[in-house]
Amino acid sequence: MTVQSAVRRGEVTVRDLSKSFTLNGRRLDVLRGIQLDVDGGEALAIVGPSGCGKTTLLRVLAGIEPPDDGSVLIDGRPVQGIGTERAIIFQEPRLLPWLTVLGNVSFGLQVRGTPKAEAESRARHYIRLVGLGDFESAYPRQLSGGMAQRVGIARALTVQPEILLLDEPLGALDAMTKLTMQEELARIWREENVTLILVTHDLEEAIVLADRVLVLPKEKGAASRVIDIDLPRPRDRSEARFVAMRRRLMAEFGLH
Template sequence: MSLAALSHPEQAVAIEVRGVSRTFTTAGADVPALRDVSLTVAEGEFVSLIGPSGCGKSTLLRMLAGLDQPDRGTVSVEGDKVAAPSLSRGILFQDHRLLPWLTVEQNVDLGLHKSGLTTQQRQQRVSDLIALVGLAGFERAFPYQLSGGMSQRAAIARSLAPQPRVLLLDEPLGALDSLTRSKLQTELLRIWKHERITMLMVTHDVEEAVFLSDRVVVMEPRPGRIADIVDIPLPKPRHRGDPAFVDIKLRLLTSLEVETDPPANIVEH
């Protein structure tokens, strides 16, 4: 699949991955995680990566965050090759990773440590973000006093504090119960629209990907390669019972089943 086929040429490119491969060595054996992956994400797009465990989704996200480097190929954000972490690229993990000895507002303020803002500007930014994620009134609460959903809201606020142009999300809602997860999906969509930010999310939840994304990238089993890219042309917010929504979800599920099923001529022991 060509790089041009993966891009939206009418929009500025926020993320560009060209011919990326990555192999890890585990117990003396080489384990290929990614092989010849190319992808572009347009500025302001919400794109999700789905695929079986071990197909390199999180590895790709870590490369874009500057936490890992490819063996071959390049990863770039807004035209700059990624070589190290940067405040222009936020990352949100499944675990909220809040510091337990700090309050909500103190945790959010951590994201502004190297912002160059004045104390007053930092306080205003923290206050605005806490309100944006629906935690007004909990500024002085500690993480142990928050529910799982509230903790993840605080983590979202912290990741947005330095005003990154790209937000990388590694299964950010995966540890939540289904009701809380559904509510936070709606909140994440609202925040994406408000901040006008590019988002690239790893998820194992196909319905979540269809609900949130402009496009969904389907990865093959290890070594990870792009098997399919599906446009989601439905207007947002989306209705999960919409027949068009269900059709896209079923297409993605079918694609995943095809990619994860073993070849018929291989006998498993």
């Protein structure tokens, strides 16, 4: 079966976005004056030191958290809360333990009113895409961490979002599984024509996946920077230009 992708764009525009929290009576400026343009179908990685506001930015893009100031536009329309054109994947897959893989992946469509047979048929396509075709009847407790995370990715893709927001989706995985999953995510992104916005601590992961990397600063006054990853795909980690790019990103963090 082939899943027809509808006409979609998935363009994200962020203008003058600011967000602060009040913590113990003190105001904490987390994001200040963020500007960002992400093309439809582009892959953007967001990196920066712990606590600099990566998750907060992703939550604002997802519509889970309102900005204090500024705006987020999806295909030119202001974001008002969560929307079906965006799907978010967290570090933990958060599967429903009483449903099988197929049940978990088709759940989102079923709650939106898609008939069960159609929802399951579409879910099967994405379960195969993440390499779990033999496990659709398994329950979450029968899966490894990497498999569970792949189910989470299939679940997000099944609702065919224009924009996939990922908050360190591979952070909890062991090194080997992580490498495989990075390659799989790169492949899925190529095949699905979806806008990918990926928060990661892992600079190599950013270079494997992204067209551009947004570097958020720790100091709120400092400007964020965007670095183009103009390397051919699929990307070869051992290639000299890849290694040079990693060095350049490390230098952004004062690491050499």
